[in-house]
Amino acid sequence: MNQATNHLVKHLDYLLRPATLDDLDTIERFSKASTFGIHTLKPGRARLAERLERSHKAFAGTDSFHGDEIYHFVLEDLNAGRIVGTSGIVTSAGSNGRFYCYRNEFSVHASEELGISNREHTLRLCEDLSGHTLLSSFYIEPEYSATLAPQLLSRGRLLFIRNFPHLFAERIAAENPGLCDELGNSPFWNALGGRFLKMPFPEAEQRTGGRSKSFIAELMPRSPIYVSLLAEDAQWAMGQLHPDGELPFGILVSEGFDVDSFVDIFDGGPIAEARVAMLKSVVSALDVTLKASADLEQDPYLVANMDRSGFRATLTRASVVDNTLQLTPSAIERLGLKLGSSACAVNVSDT
Numbered sequence: 001m002n003q004a005t006n007h008l009v010k011h012l013d014y015l016l017r018p019a020t021l022d023d024l025d026t027i028e029r030f031s032k033a034s035t036f037g038i039h040t041l042k043p044g045r046a047r048l049a050e051r052l053e054r055s056h057k058a059f060a061g062t063d064s065f066h067g068d069e070i071y072h073f074v075l076e077d078l079n080a081g082r083i084v085g086t087s088g089i090v091t092s093a094g095s096n097g098r099f100y101c102y103r104n105e106f107s108v109h110a111s112e113e114l115g116i117s118n119r120e121h122t123l124r125l126c127e128d129l130s131g132h133t134l135l136s137s138f139y140i141e142p143e144y145s146a147t148l149a150p151q152l153l154s155r156g157r158l159l160f161i162r163n164f165p166h167l168f169a170e171r172i173a174a175e176n177p178g179l180c181d182e183l184g185n186s187p188f189w190n191a192l193g194g195r196f197l198k199m200p201f202p203e204a205e206q207r208t209g210g211r212s213k214s215f216i217a218e219l220m221p222r223s224p225i226y227v228s229l230l231a232e233d234a235q236w237a238m239g240q241l242h243p244d245g246e247l248p249f250g251i252l253v254s255e256g257f258d259v260d261s262f263v264d265i266f267d268g269g270p271i272a273e274a275r276v277a278m279l280k281s282v283v284s285a286l287d288v289t290l291k292a293s294a295d296l297e298q299d300p301y302l303v304a305n306m307d308r309s310g311f312r313a314t315l316t317r318a319s320v321v322d323n324t325l326q327l328t329p330s331a332i333e334r335l336g337l338k339l340g341s342s343a344c345a346v347n348v349s350d351t
Helices: 003-010 021-033 045-060 149-163 187-191 193-197 201-208 214-219 232-237 243-255 280-284 329-334
Strands: 014-018 070-077 082-090 101-111 116-126 133-140 171-175 258-263 270-275 286-292 299-304 313-321 324-327 342-347
Touching: 014 045, 014 149, 021 045, 021 070, 021 082, 021 133, 045 070, 070 149, 082 149, 133 149, 133 243, 149 243, 149 280, 149 299, 149 313, 149 342, 187 193, 187 201, 187 232, 193 201, 193 214, 243 258, 243 270, 243 280, 280 342, 286 329, 299 324, 313 329, 313 342
Parallel strands: 133 171, 286 324
Antiparallel strands: 014 070, 014 313, 070 082, 082 133, 101 116, 101 258, 171 270, 258 270, 286 342, 299 313, 299 342, 313 324
16 A cells, blocks of 8 residues: 555545535546446536536425435545545436336246256346435545545435435435446346347447336346346356446445345346345434544544535544544534534444
C-alpha cells in the first residue's frame, strides 16, 4: 500500500449527500468509467441530467411512496475537495411496468422402474421482484476501494431507507453485473436471451432500460429453462459476478442479502434480495443524541442525520453511552447538525 492510499484508508472525512445538477459532469465521467452492465448508470448527459432532476424532486418532496421516485447520492472526499463515488435508490422496480428476472428453481424427474432420479436446475422467468426497492448506480473510484468510503456509499443509503420507511417498499433488491467483456459479449445472453430477442446484448440492454418492457415477456419462453441444456460457458457464467462488482456485492452479502435465488435476465449476474427490516445496518442502527468528543481512538461509526431534503451521512470516530453518540465536532458540522441534535448511527468497526 503506497503512502497516498494509506492516507485514504486512515482518514474518515467523507460526506454522502444528495446529488445535484452541479455534480453532472462528475457523474457523467463515472458513467463512462463504470463496468458495462451497471444498468442504471449508463452514459448519456441528457439521461443523467433527467435522473438528477427526478432525484432533486424526490428529496425535496413531502409526499409518501408513489413508486417512481429516484434518489441519487454522491460521495465527497472532503480532504481532497472532490466527488469520488455515486450511488442511488429506485423506490420501486418496474414502476412503469414489470421487472423481469430469472428465479433459480429445481425439479426432480424420477423413474421407479428404471431406478433413476435426476434433480434438474431450472430457470423460471418471473416478476417476483416487481415493486421491490432497488439499490442502484454504485460506483467508486478504484483508489478508494480499500477504505471505509465504500461502506458509507452503500450502507448510507440503507440508513436513509431506515429513517424514511414510508417512502420505500418492505423488500429490497440490488442488481449486480454478470460476466461480459468490454464489447458487451455475454455468454449467458448469447446462449439464451439472444436466441429469442434476436439482438446483441448491448442493444437489448439499452432498449429495455429498467427491465420493464413488455417485449421481454412476449419473446422469452415462459416455461422452465433447463440449465443443463445451455452451452457450457453460459452455465458457468450464470450467477457469476463481474470482477468490478465484487466490492459492492461483498457489502450486500455482509448486510444479509440473499444472493442465490435470482439472476439477471440479460447477463446472468446475481440479484441480491432481502427484507429491509432484517438488514444488518437497519437492525443495528441506533437513534442517538449528539455530544462532542475529541477522542480519536474510538470505533468508526457511520452516522446520518434525520433530514430528508438535507440528508447527510458521514464516517467518524465515536462511542455510544446511554443513547448519546460522542463524536468529533467536525463530524457534527459535516452532518449539518448541532450538539444535542438527533441522528442515527451504526458501528462499522467489524466490517
